[in-house]
Amino acid sequence: MLAACFNADMVTEITLQPVRRHGVDAAILFSDIVVPLKAAGVDVTIVSGVGPVVAAPITSAAGVDAIGELAGVDQIETAVKQLANELGDVPLIGFCGAPFTLASYLIEGGPSRDHAATKAMMWSQPDLWDQLLSRLAEVCGQFLRLQIQAGASAIQVFDSWAGALTRHDYEQRVRPHTQRLLASIADLDVPRIHFGVGTGELLHSMAVPECEVVGIDHRVDLADGIARIGSDHAVQGNLDPAALFADWAVIEAAAEHILAAAGSAQGHIFNLGHGVLPTTDPGVLTRLVEWLHARSATESGMVSV
Amino acid sequence: MLAACFNADMVTEITLQPVRRHGVDAAILFSDIVVPLKAAGVDVTIVSGVGPVVAAPITSAAGVDAIGELAGVDQIETAVKQLANELGDVPLIGFCGAPFTLASYLIEGGPSRDHAATKAMMWSQPDLWDQLLSRLAEVCGQFLRLQIQAGASAIQVFDSWAGALTRHDYEQRVRPHTQRLLASIADLDVPRIHFGVGTGELLHSMAVPECEVVGIDHRVDLADGIARIGSDHAVQGNLDPAALFADWAVIEAAAEHILAAAGSAQGHIFNLGHGVLPTTDPGVLTRLVEWLHARSATESGMVSV
Numbered sequence: 001m002l003a004a005c006f007n008a009d010m011v012t013e014i015t016l017q018p019v020r021r022h023g024v025d026a027a028i029l030f031s032d033i034v035v036p037l038k039a040a041g042v043d044v045t046i047v048s049g050v051g052p053v054v055a056a057p058i059t060s061a062a063g064v065d066a067i068g069e070l071a072g073v074d075q076i077e078t079a080v081k082q083l084a085n086e087l088g089d090v091p092l093i094g095f096c097g098a099p100f101t102l103a104s105y106l107i108e109g110g111p112s113r114d115h116a117a118t119k120a121m122m123w124s125q126p127d128l129w130d131q132l133l134s135r136l137a138e139v140c141g142q143f144l145r146l147q148i149q150a151g152a153s154a155i156q157v158f159d160s161w162a163g164a165l166t167r168h169d170y171e172q173r174v175r176p177h178t179q180r181l182l183a184s185i186a187d188l189d190v191p192r193i194h195f196g197v198g199t200g201e202l203l204h205s206m207a208v209p210e211c212e213v214v215g216i217d218h219r220v221d222l223a224d225g226i227a228r229i230g231s232d233h234a235v236q237g238n239l240d241p242a243a244l245f246a247d248w249a250v251i252e253a254a255a256e257h258i259l260a261a262a263g264s265a266q267g268h269i270f271n272l273g274h275g276v277l278p279t280t281d282p283g284v285l286t287r288l289v290e291w292l293h294a295r296s297a298t299e300s301g302m303v304s305v
Numbered sequence: 306m307l308a309a310c311f312n313a314d315m316v317t318e319i320t321l322q323p324v325r326r327h328g329v330d331a332a333i334l335f336s337d338i339v340v341p342l343k344a345a346g347v348d349v350t351i352v353s354g355v356g357p358v359v360a361a362p363i364t365s366a367a368g369v370d371a372i373g374e375l376a377g378v379d380q381i382e383t384a385v386k387q388l389a390n391e392l393g394d395v396p397l398i399g400f401c402g403a404p405f406t407l408a409s410y411l412i413e414g415g416p417s418r419d420h421a422a423t424k425a426m427m428w429s430q431p432d433l434w435d436q437l438l439s440r441l442a443e444v445c446g447q448f449l450r451l452q453i454q455a456g457a458s459a460i461q462v463f464d465s466w467a468g469a470l471t472r473h474d475y476e477q478r479v480r481p482h483t484q485r486l487l488a489s490i491a492d493l494d495v496p497r498i499h500f501g502v503g504t505g506e507l508l509h510s511m512a513v514p515e516c517e518v519v520g521i522d523h524r525v526d527l528a529d530g531i532a533r534i535g536s537d538h539a540v541q542g543n544l545d546p547a548a549l550f551a552d553w554a555v556i557e558a559a560a561e562h563i564l565a566a567a568g569s570a571q572g573h574i575f576n577l578g579h580g581v582l583p584t585t586d587p588g589v590l591t592r593l594v595e596w597l598h599a600r601s602a603t604e605s606g607m608v609s610v
Contacts, residue, residue, distance in 0.1 A: 114546060114547050114582055115547060116546075116547040116550045116582055116584075117550070119545070119547040119548070119550070119551065120547070120550040120551050123548070123551040123552070123555040124551045124552045124555060163524065164524070165524075166523065166524065166526060166545070167526055168526065168562075198503060198524070200505045200506050201505050201524055201525055201526070201529070218471065219468065219469070219470075219471065219503070219506055220471075220506055221471060221472055221473065221506070224506070240424070240471070241419060241421070242419050242420060242421040242424040242425070243424070243428070245421045245422070245424070245425040246424065246425050246428040246429045247428070247429045250428040250429060257473075277419055277421055279421075
């Protein structure tokens, strides 16, 4: 998996597949959240059935210092260039994890349900915490810059685990670093999508001036999410990935519900509320995209799945 | 684990331990969410590192019909009687899963991140879904009745997975069954606590007239949760279990934040926002309970951890 993320032709092919098969309106770079960590010299592997595993979890400033400069990312740069050529008018969305989510993998040593060690560092070692997240914001900023300069026409910052935080902790100890990351690519002038999972409590806080779009997962009613985000941002979302296992009438009703709510937003990217589940029937995705295109022929707004 | 839940002396001892060690103000019956399923004849085991595993996941009405009457629960009845005697003035809180969460285990065959099969049945086979959840509400009602009649002085209905649902689906397809379960023990006149995890979007919907207390997990700011629940219910919660890994000053500040918010509630049970994490230092729990008791000597309200 991680090797594929550093192979230009693999990245290009896997990124193109959903565009070819389903005719979606944008491609998202095939990558993994730990790719910039690997490129910065962290000993991280992806273990099947587990997820990312970090050989030496970070407990001190020495661990932060060991996060080096991005290296060996020329294949990713090549992939983005190839993709920009192949895709033509179809936008390519670049991708990077957010500092908090990457910090959690680095501190816990792998995926965690409770993020206890991460939060303990956040609360009890605030200086070390700020060093770590600052460093991650820099590395992520460089990784996004590379993607945009090679041809990505939008980017998404994915904060998988932000939903584990209270709003207070998110705003005080996490958000400033994500803001710095997003601000660091402001000069490149591409739309910035900010997305997390389980972030119903955080949507208002995530709608920072440094991003143009906020992603909403499927647990939040889209109309509620739009109200929390306010009128300064477009939204992305939020069909439940599990809905694709239901009858077509159910899927259509759920998609109609989303489109009805989206009318009140400052722009809407139709998407699933989280990733496609592995056993999803691809034919259903194709049908959904066709249905959305037929619907949007009479409406405005970008449609992407 | 499951065998221990059906052994009166084990249940009694494990239930009493936190009261003896930490001096909490209430005991909660040691049990597992699948105990009533096992007692109703479902072939379910608890696999270490996995969770409950159901041998024959339910896909049809035959599976629903196979959920029999509660049997072999005399040891649990004995445990509750022993506990009521031993605990004296300390209340014993009975415990049961909610129909949706039990249905998810029965349909998925075990723990699930996405509940895709569960939701597919909910959406595409509404009659079968209603049959299953109705049957589960009956079995759970009988299980709670048994506990109350043997001496439990309050009960908690735990809907672990409700947070995976949108508010619309929760209200339309799940809540009526939970309400029927809660209503079925109304004649026994004990406080009913209704709790789920990741339910920020559902708190208003979970504050049904058939319960007296709504539990709030640690992701929601308690003041926000109280506002969503309204003034007809007491609240329970909501210290982040991960906070117990931080320095004492952090724990105390977090507990103070909760107590300050709780002032606006119609009654408050201090509790963690979810279960105690396995590697928690028990000494920290003892210190927290002592601190809460010292604080509550000058305040009203039940204090329980």
